[in-house]
Amino acid sequence: MKDYSLQRVRCPHCGHHTFVDVDTSSGDQDYYEDCAACCNPIHVNMHIDQALNKVELRIDADDEQIF
Secondary structure, eight states: OOSEEEEEEEOTTTOOEEEEEEEGGGOSEEEEEEOTTTOOEEEEEEEEETTTTEEEEEEEETTOOOO
């Protein structure tokens, strides 16, 4: 599995497509990136499935609430 990858994501606030660097060498991650167009925070959740050699990337808005 590659340690670094550039992934194209869509901002949940404005719909602008942007690229985020995904570093798989540190395991699962949960962090925020700012959208280059609207400057709102994009919540990035990354899960690495070692058994399937796959990276799952979830993108959502900072203001979404899960109950």
